[in-house]
Amino acid sequence: MRTFSKSHKLDNVCYDIRGPVMDEADRMIAAGEKILKLNIGNPAPFDFDAPPEIIKAMTDNLHNAQGYSTSKGIVQAREAILKYHRGKGVNVASVDDIYTGNGVSELITMVMQGLLDNGDEVLVPAPDYPLWTASVTLAGGTAVHYICDEQSEWFPDIADMESKITDKTKAVVIINPNNPTGAVYPREVLEKIAAMAKKHELIVFADEIYDRLLMDGVEHTSIASIDPELFCITFNGISKSHMSAGFRAGWMVLSGNKSNMGGYIEGLNMLSSMRLCSNVQAQYVIPAALSGTGSPDKELLPGGRIYEQRECIYTLLNDIDGISAVKPKAAFYIFPKIDAKKFNITSDEQFVLDLLRTKKILLVAGGGFHWEQPDHFRIVYLPNIDQLKLSMAEMKDFLSTYRQK
Structure with a gap:
């Protein structure tokens, strides 16, 4: 292993x-x-405003946000994140497995810097959100693109994905719901990806920042909920779902079996500490944002x-x-x-x-x-x-x- x-x-x-x-x-x-x-995808120029409770949470906590928080973020925010992801069936052990970030972009770069050495490979979808490929490249790795099939509602081509796994492959990226296609992957597709990742001992990076922007009665399944032993890092935030891209409030959640991930997690903790902390004022918004996720927008x-x-x-x-x-x-x-x-x-x-x-x-x-x-x-x-x-x-x-x- x-x-x-x-x-x-x-x-x-x-x-x-x-x-x-x-x-x-x-x-x-x-x-x-x-x-x-x-x-x-910036809502503000098109007259989409953040909800009033988000603005209030930010302004009410200006005084509380004057100093640094711990590197992973304030406890109130991480407790709200923990409750949210457990509510989606994700096996998150504690708030210690949650890191807040200045948006998700910062965290994507962090996880690749912590993981990759020159020549390592990461499976990334095509089409992708380009920051994933950029972050793999910047960290010295190689992004290997697997095809998402337009004829099958832009779902990942599992056979193509598996054919591109080598002994250099360290992880697989899943963008679900997907940017740029707007696809939402059904559970049966995610089950195949989870089984493949577990078979080849790959880390799963799950970009789920659009999981609350669903239409037509479609439900979102977090891939981290498929198998409680699957080591997965799930990314999310409020930039899109709460029309607050400029607040820069994102997070990542580690879940599943961490027994062989000690060195990697130690590296993530070091990288998290190096940037001191994420925007503290925006962290105070997260509990308010996640408290109202039960009803559709x-x-x-x-x-x-x-x-x-x-x-x-x-x-x-x-x-x-x-x-x-x-x-x-x-x-x-x-x-x-x-x-x-x-x-x-x-x-x-x-x-x-x-x-x-x-x-x-x-x-x-x-x-x-x-x-x-x-x-x-x-x-x-x-x-x-x-x-x-x-x-x-x-x-x-x-x-x-x-x-x-």
Whole structure:
């Protein structure tokens, strides 16, 4: 059985999260041009406000948040997190297995820095949230991308996943609900992944930050609840579910059998201590946020804004000749397919750049999510329905004559 310890060296690895599309968008904005941004999952610019109880919890605790907390976070926050994840059937031993972070992004980087040596491999979905691949690379590892199948509602291809496991594979990343596709994985898929991870003694990293943004009556199953012995690190936070991305309140939860993880956990504790602590003021918001998770958000139900915007963008995209899309079940992203042959597209980045320059609409190319073929892009459907209708009318007009040169 593997024993996880850590001896870390960091190569001179660089990851560019911007590129020519964002550079061009910045240039256009600086020149006074107005751009419709369908590229980033930030609720605030689209008039989504954090709930009043969240604002109150933050402002009421300003005085209490003046000093550092312990490196893992204040007890009140971690107790609320513990109760939440145990309520989802996750085998969390105590608050000592919970770490708060300045959003989930910081913690993703931390777990990879603590785990990987040069040449180690981590299975990461394609398409993915690109920070996962970046963090693996930055830590000296290699991200090996397994395919999520569009024909099967973007669920992971288990056979492809298993075929890519080698003696260098240390972990597997699951993004569920998924960004960028909006897919929610059923229990039977998660059971197969859990069995595979246990068989090959892999750590499971479960990114579940959208688990409270569900539609159509879909239920979310945490993979950590499948097998109480499966060692899993689950990531979550309030940035998306409580429309408070700027507060930077996230966490990770260690669960399952830790008997061979002593060296790794020691490394995580060291890395956690090195950054002193996460934003203490935001930590005080977590109990208030998790106390109201029993009833569905009305915005996700028929008549609610997110639900109706999802319905709108899905219908409009599929009405455009050469575009098709699987309906997302969670979050506020959709990952449409474009007929690359019809439009002579050999570069999805060039397609997004051409649309930006012509119609002043900003998307993200599928390649930004490590999708290899130039035939997908992501839309964030947070803008209101009038903006979505206008943007899709403009895209339809653009594609009526577009042929990539």
